[in-house]
Amino acid sequence: MKNSIKHCPICKKEKNGENTFCEIHEKAKKSLLEGYELWLKAYGILSWEAYLKELSALDERVGKTVKEVIDYERFFKK
Amino acid sequence: MPTSKITPPYIIGIAEKPQAANRLAWAIDEQNKPEKVDIKGVSVYLCKRNKKKIIIVPAIGHLFTLSQIGENWLYPALDFRWIPTYKEGKSKRTKKYVEVFQSLRNGTKDIIIMTDYDREGEVIGYLILKYVFGKENAKRMKFSTLTKRDINKAFDAMEKSLDIGFLNAGLLRHYVDWLYGINFTTALSNAYKRITGKFKLLSIGRVQGPTLFFIVEREEKINLFVPIPYWKISAEVKMGGNNLSVSYFKDKIDTLAEAQKISSECSSLEGTITDIKSEEKPIYNQPPFNLSELQRQAYWFFKFSPSKTLKIAEKLYLKGIISYPRTDSQKLPMTLGHKNILSKLSQISQYHELTEEILEKKKFKPFEGKKTDAAHPAIHPTGLPLDSQSTKDERNLFDLIVKKYLSVFAGPGKKIEKRIEISVNKHIFYFKGQELIEEGWMRYYKPYVSFEEKATPNVELNDKVIFNFIKHEKHFTKPPNRFNESTLLKKMEDEKLGTKATRADIITTLYTREYIEGIEIKPTLLGESIIRVLLKNFPLIITPTMTRNLEEMMDKIQEEKRELKSELISIQQELTETLKGFHEKEEVIGYELATDLHSMPNNNEQTTVLGKCPVCKKGELIIVKNKKTKKRFIACSAFRNPKIQCKATFPLPQYGNIYPTEEICEYDNLPMIKIENKKKTIISCISMDCPSKKSDKNEK
Numbered sequence: 020m021k022n023s024i025k026h027c028p029i030c031k032k033e034k035n036g037e038n039t040f041c042e043i044h045e046k047a048k049k050s051l052l053e054g055y056e057l058w059l060k061a062y063g064i065l066s067w068e069a070y071l072k073e074l075s076a077l078d079e080r081v082g083k084t085v086k087e088v089i090d091y092e093r094f095f096k097k
Numbered sequence: 098m099p100t101s102k103i104t105p106p107y108i109i110g111i112a113e114k115p116q117a118a119n120r121l122a123w124a125i126d127e128q129n130k131p132e133k134v135d136i137k138g139v140s141v142y143l144c145k146r147n148k149k150k151i152i153i154v155p156a157i158g159h160l161f162t163l164s165q166i167g168e169n170w171l172y173p174a175l176d177f178r179w180i181p182t183y184k185e186g187k188s189k190r191t192k193k194y195v196e197v198f199q200s201l202r203n204g205t206k207d208i209i210i211m212t213d214y215d216r217e218g219e220v221i222g223y224l225i226l227k228y229v230f231g232k233e234n235a236k237r238m239k240f241s242t243l244t245k246r247d248i249n250k251a252f253d254a255m256e257k258s259l260d261i262g263f264l265n266a267g268l269l270r271h272y273v274d275w276l277y278g279i280n281f282t283t284a285l286s287n288a289y290k291r292i293t294g295k296f297k298l299l300s301i302g303r304v305q306g307p308t309l310f311f312i313v314e315r316e317e318k319i320n321l322f323v324p325i326p327y328w329k330i331s332a333e334v335k336m337g338g339n340n341l342s343v344s345y346f347k348d349k350i351d352t353l354a355e356a357q358k359i360s361s362e363c364s365s366l367e368g369t370i371t372d373i374k375s376e377e378k379p380i381y382n383q384p385p386f387n388l389s390e391l392q393r394q395a396y397w398f399f400k401f402s403p404s405k406t407l408k409i410a411e412k413l414y415l416k417g418i419i420s421y422p423r424t425d426s427q428k429l430p431m432t433l434g435h436k437n438i439l440s441k442l443s444q445i446s447q448y449h450e451l452t453e454e455i456l457e458k459k460k461f462k463p464f465e466g467k468k469t470d471a472a473h474p475a476i477h478p479t480g481l482p483l484d485s486q487s488t489k490d491e492r493n494l495f496d497l498i499v500k501k502y503l504s505v506f507a508g509p510g511k512k513i514e515k516r517i518e519i520s521v522n523k524h525i526f527y528f529k530g531q532e533l534i535e536e537g538w539m540r541y542y543k544p545y546v547s548f549e550e551k552a553t554p555n556v557e558l559n560d561k562v563i564f565n566f567i568k569h570e571k572h573f574t575k576p577p578n579r580f581n582e583s584t585l586l587k588k589m590e591d592e593k594l595g596t597k598a599t600r601a602d603i604i605t606t607l608y609t610r611e612y613i614e615g616i617e618i619k620p621t622l623l624g625e626s627i628i629r630v631l632l633k634n635f636p637l638i639i640t641p642t643m644t645r646n647l648e649e650m651m652d653k654i655q656e657e658k659r660e661l662k663s664e665l666i667s668i669q670q671e672l673t674e675t676l677k678g679f680h681e682k683e684e685v686i687g688y689e690l691a692t693d694l695h696s697m698p699n700n701n702e703q704t705t706v707l708g709k710c711p712v713c714k715k716g717e718l719i720i721v722k723n724k725k726t727k728k729r730f731i732a733c734s735a736f737r738n739p740k741i742q743c744k745a746t747f748p749l750p751q752y753g754n755i756y757p758t759e760e761i762c763e764y765d766n767l768p769m770i771k772i773e774n775k776k777k778t779i780i781s782c783i784s785m786d787c788p789s790k791k792s793d794k795n796e797k
């Protein structure tokens with residue numbers, strides 16, 4: 020169990036102890052959270068899940084690394 | 098003596114290229130009939146002037162290159178010397194040019210350097226002077242076009258010495274590029290090998306590093322991009338019998354609530370004209386071309402890559418048709434004789450009419466920009482027409498250069514901008530129209546400039562107007578664009594990376610090393626990985642600051658405010674420090690590179706990668722050993738790939754050490770390898786059928 024904690028659940032690269040992901044996927048997560056703030060402002064009401072779903076549908080404009088985090092958040096996270 | 102026609106004593110004129118030698122000789126000879134003499138397949142020209150014999154001999158760009166003193170693949174490598182390029186096994190065609198200079202050495206009583214007037218030209222001339230003739234200085238001709246007028250002026254006003262500032266700045270650039278290139282390439286490749294046991298050439302240069310960094314940085318922004326929604330109000334009115342689209346005063350609406358509110362408050366679709374404004378505005382002229390602006394516009398209009406534009410411009414220059422293209426200048430001094438150039442251009446039928454108009458106005462003071470160059474004016478035509486063999490590309494570029502030149506003699510254009518303000522329930526919309534009233538410079542720069550007229554309907558203040566629709570539309574912010582060759586070149590220029598002469602080549606190198614790919618430039622896995630590892634461990638190498646400092650240092654040396662020797666020593670010391678740090682981290686760096694490139698070692702297999710496979714273009718050429726016979730040969734790594742099963746093989750000598758090189762054979766584009774045995778070291782193409790291995794005698 021302890022072994023698996025040291026790797027990024029998306030790309031299996033090594034990560035820093037505290038973080039959920041590796042460096043680049045952490046950055047993507049941060050970008051995703053910042054995006055959520057702005058989407059929330061734009062729509063007034065919007066759940067995190069609805070936000071992720073909308074982004075998934077936008078496809079080509081969403082950054083590749085961000086998309087990997089979205090898929091992880093939507094389908095693999097407990 | 099190579100031929101009886103050439104009898105000492107004589108003066109040697111050193112030209113940069115064969116074609117330049119031809120034009121120089123024709124202009125310098127009193128009768129304009131120099132005698133062409135063939136030595137070893139190189140044309141040299143015997144000229145007479147003021148009862149003196151001058152032999153003009155071409156180089157073919159650089160004939161010498163820096164070579165390491167000491168053992169290869171160890172760093173820091175700090176000691177180097179100049180040797181003829183062909184002795185490194187590179188550019189074999191330079192050999193005969195060196196030999197021609199050598200054969201003429203003994204009868205030489207004086208030397209005139211006639212290479213292009215810039216840092217590189219100074220270095221090319223100096224190296225021949227020093228390493229063939231054993232001299233430190235010579236006379237120097239300085240010219241910006243290969244026209245008879247300029248060449249003769251330059252001959253009569255010849256300098257007694259080389260331009261030492263230019264020379265030292267040029268030499269320093271060669272030294273520093275060599276030092277950085279060899280040391281970091283060695284260090285990276287060693288680090289990789291230390292972990293994987295495989296040799297892979299991982300090269301990085303002084304300017305390539307920061308340039309690649311921009312591309313990787315941009316790609317990361319794209320990969321991390323999250324689009325944000327916003328809304329736009331789209332509206333159309335009926336005015337003067339036409340349906341016209343108008344714009345809402347606010348370009349972007351941030352929230353859905355606000356966008357909906359606007360739509361609903363405008364639902365009457367009835368508006369009133371609340372203001373009509375009309376304003377005359379100038380359309381300013383653009384400065385003459387320097388190299389980067391020419392490259393930018395040629396990319397835009399003809400899709401020429403920056404290196405292609407430079408190549409074509411160089412050709413036109415060597416034919417004497419345009420001025421020296423490697424310039425930063427946006428100045429066209431009056432001493433160029435614009436009236437004379439324009440009169441000549443007027444004899445070219447397609448420019449006759451436009452040129453006559455300018456000649457009639459008798460205003461020969463061109464519009465100029467601010468940028469200057471230490472040696473050359475802005476790019477301009479000389480008045481000579483294209484020859485009949487000119488290619489379509491040459492004709493296109495020539496046309497662009499001529500039209501630009503013509504346009505700078507005309508004043509600004511003039512237009513009238515009209516703005517109609519329409520209010521709907523306190524919401525404001527605009528219709529904007531424009532009309533051209535004076536073409537100005539644009540008349541001469543067609544088809545490279547165009548003006549879109551937009552007629553304004555005849556309406557009056559307080560008129561009622563009816564909208565066809567007013568609605569809100571959802572949009573999303575877009576990720577930043579990838580660089581293309583043209584925008585990357587601009588970025589390098591803005592960041593002061595490289596020089597006007599080298600930028601285009603650096604981009605090409607990044608492509609050939611497979612660090613970047615695509616017309617919209619993306620880093621490859623390899624490119625990305627190198628930047629990531631260096632950024633983490635040695636950010637200094639790839640951030641633009643260091644390179645920029647160096648460019649500034651070279652400028653100071655050029656102005657002779659700093660000394661070459663002391664600067665070089667301090668660079669060597671700094672480099673040694675950095676490399677010490679690299680050495681300590683070699684294992685970490687190697688590990689990071691290997692993980693990124695998915696090449697952690699498995700069962701101790703040693704692989705040497707020589708280059709890309711020319712047959713399947715997917716695999717890599719590697720050295721393999723036949724398990725039974727123990728004989729070694731070159732095969733393609735895609736051999737075992739079931740989809741490719743590439744069968745490419747090349748034989749290898751069975752004795753001696755074999756190393757990859759960065760070189761590509763100039764005959765068949767196959768990788769070159771270094772073969773080292775007790776007796777000698779040679780650099781050779783991997784192909785047995787390569788033309789470079791046939792006897793040199795048949796070389797043209």
Ligand SMILES: [Zn+2]
Nearest residue numbers: 027030041044
């Ligand atoms: Zn990851």
Ligand SMILES: [Zn+2]
Nearest residue numbers: 710713733743
């Ligand atoms: Zn192959």
Ligand SMILES: [Zn+2]
Nearest residue numbers: 762765782787
């Ligand atoms: Zn070859």
